[in-house]
Amino acid sequence: MTATVSIGEFARLTCLSVKTLRHYHDIELLEPVEIDTGSGYRRYSIDQVAQAHLIRRLRRLDMPLPEVKAVLAAPDDDVRHAALRAHLERMEAELERTRSVVASLRSLLTPSAPIAVEYRSIPAFSALALIEVVSRDDIGPWCQAAYPLLHQTLAAAGIEPDGVDGATYSMEFFENDLGEVVAYVPIPAAAAIEPHERVSVIELPARRFAIALHEGDFEDFDRTYGALGSHVAEHDTALAEPVRERYLLSPDDTDDPTAYRTEVCWPIGRL
Structure with a gap:
């Protein structure tokens, strides 16, 4: 039987705060495998650690929560990888745009020659x-x-x-x-x-x-x-x-x- 751990221990395993884990539970992104009916304490399976790590990385890449849900719900690796590639391509395009804006901002600091009309x-x-x-x-x-x-x-x-x-x-x-x-x-x-x-x-x-x-x-x-x-x-x-x-x-x-x-x-x- 796969071991389960408390929400506090799961937070330590995944580097996700208890507050974040509770939020992910509320939005049905990462749900505990057990909830004590008396105390309401949540317990997570150690099999969920890898999923939590994936969620953490996707959020650090600013992937919107609906897209994170779609990745987790993908029926197979090909669909999941396609969604990840699409997001990475959007991030690369945004990075290129940021570099372009920074370069443009630097150019504003340099006096420009009068325009030729x-x-x-x-x-x-x-x-x-x-x-x-x-x-x-x-x-x-x-x-x-x-x-x-x-x-x-x-x-x-x-x-x-x-x-x-x-x-x-x-x-x-x-x-x-x-x-x-x-x-x-x-x-x-x-x-x-x-x-x-x-x-x-x-x-x-x-x-x-x-x-x-x-x-x-x-x-x-x-x-x-x-x-x-x-x-x-x-x-x-x-x-x-x-x-x-x-x-x-x-x-x-x-x-x-x-x-x-x-x-x-x-x-x-x-x-």
């Missing part, structure tokens, strides 16, 4: 576009899905892009962290594309822009926006219209996850 008039052009209301938190995954869809649609129609990928961001996107975003790929004016439930052919209007080139980490994108917008405020009159971005290079094009090369186009006048 180019003025350019861009004529109207046709584009295949995906237009949706997107939150700031969702913009990364949304873009990662949008451009493959646009390019797949063009490839199916046998049409080559007529310029680099781009996007426009409405004022509401910046003001409310939620607003219309237009992901687009320029196409020849005479291109014929079958209607699609999510994409459409649009014409972007002719505009004059103040343009700055952002190179480097996405985490520093706000600095380019800040510097360019400040330049426009000092020297020009901004239109209350969507800012355009032109993606000359993205991390998808290289092995460098921080390799952004984007033209930020601030609308300053109509042609």
Whole structure:
């Protein structure tokens, strides 16, 4: 018969406090094998030690309790290992984001050179576009899905892009962290594309822009926006219209996850 121990002894075996063990019992994460009906004392099996150790490590990795429950309830090792791998991948992504923010914060401590601003008039052009209301938190995954869809649609129609990928961001996107975003790929004016439930052919209007080139980490994108917008405020009159971005290079094009090369186009006048 497997030995059982008191909750205090089990706390010593597992390095989990009695308070924590009681909480795990209450939420049905780690339940004692015996509860004395008279005293209410809990007893645990020594077979539960390994499970307790796993729970402790998962919590130290900030795995949410519902996910810990799912790992413990996994029907086999393959399902359990897949859940663990998914969480580790999320943690690695978060670690990379933290490193990026730290590097960006360090760069704020170093005086930056004045931003180089180019003025350019861009004529109207046709584009295949995906237009949706997107939150700031969702913009990364949304873009990662949008451009493959646009390019797949063009490839199916046998049409080559007529310029680099781009996007426009409405004022509401910046003001409310939620607003219309237009992901687009320029196409020849005479291109014929079958209607699609999510994409459409649009014409972007002719505009004059103040343009700055952002190179480097996405985490520093706000600095380019800040510097360019400040330049426009000092020297020009901004239109209350969507800012355009032109993606000359993205991390998808290289092995460098921080390799952004984007033209930020601030609308300053109509042609």
